[in-house]
Amino acid sequence: MKSTEIKEAALKFFTIHGYEGASLSQIADEVGIKKQSIYGHFKGKDDLFLQVLRDAKDTELSSKLTYFQSTLDEAPEQSLYGYLQLVIDLFQKNEHLKFWLRMSFFPPAHLAEAITEEVVDLEDQMQVVIEKRFSEWIEKGLIHNSDPSIPALAFIGVVDSILLELVYVNDEKRLCKKLEASWSIFWRGISS
Amino acid sequence: MKSTEIKEAALKFFTIHGYEGASLSQIADEVGIKKQSIYGHFKGKDDLFLQVLRDAKDTELSSKLTYFQSTLDEAPEQSLYGYLQLVIDLFQKNEHLKFWLRMSFFPPAHLAEAITEEVVDLEDQMQVVIEKRFSEWIEKGLIHNSDPSIPALAFIGVVDSILLELVYVNDEKRLCKKLEASWSIFWRGISS
């Protein structure tokens, strides 16, 4: 399917150069067609971008939800630490997550509204799932706290700081040190 | 001084639209001159950008170093929490920090090398200062740990997660909740 190839190339260049910096001719070159041919598959640049955005969102959301579904019976320590490693994996394996991050933080101005809508939706869904899990752990006495939203938000903070490190400079050594540091302090902070 | 005005306008548009998305005519319009006149003050777009970048770096670095200098005798709890609030303040008061973050994460490809050099330099300087402070606190028994780099990296992680929240959606309520959550867990994790 050619439109899939086009979307993959678009994802790549949008990720590297941003919306304004990525050109249709670059994308077409990557696929091996002329830029005008893209209009046979998409209405225009905006249409292509928004389809890539929704694909990236679906990919990311289902990966994360599937993970949490598969660790229902694990202890908090395994489940949470595994999630951090999943995020690192997702980031390094494919470009969807990096694209998603770039467009969440710095969306092209004329599409900011549509993008923010998708971002908030995904963010809320994840927070609900994580918070529910924490409240179960608190009931079982595995986690020290009364309000589940506090450790949940703190954990999302740890995830964010790791993501930021990944975007920053992808230095394996530095990443590991930071992961271990943040995780050990976080775990000591929430364990009962 | 006109070149200062130009740099301020450039900072604004580079922050909103990125390097590729910001045009010299926009910037010139903001100042009230024609785009050609910019070439009387700067060699070109790259030159303008790099000067703005270095200004932003200087501003940020000196703000942070000055803060740490001024809290030499404070307890770790006050000093660290105050730093978090300083960062929030810097972000909301002027655009330098947002510009700096955008260009650290997603630099224009053809200037990536020059930008990364500045970023790493600033990052290293801050880490040295913070780590030194933590090792003093550990010596005094105020902080639970043997290796000062662990709480230091974890703290930088908390700072990062707050920065990310600021970039994300600037919702005051959400920011406060996240700050309190991350801080309380972090503090419980490092205090002895």
Next chain:
DNA sequence: TCGAATCTAACGAACGTTCGTCAGTTATCT
């Protein structure tokens, strides 16, 4: 002190290039 020379900062016009987009044509395959 006065005019000449130099400097400053802006200007309009145009350069070549690239952008996204639209229309019409050709090739390929059921």
Next chain:
DNA sequence: AGATAACTGACGAACGTTCGTTAGATTCGA
């Protein structure tokens, strides 16, 4: 034969950049 998907060609607009020029201020020697 009809449909799909690529193609060629062209469009106006915008981009960063260079050029030559103008108007006003500053400097300086006679």
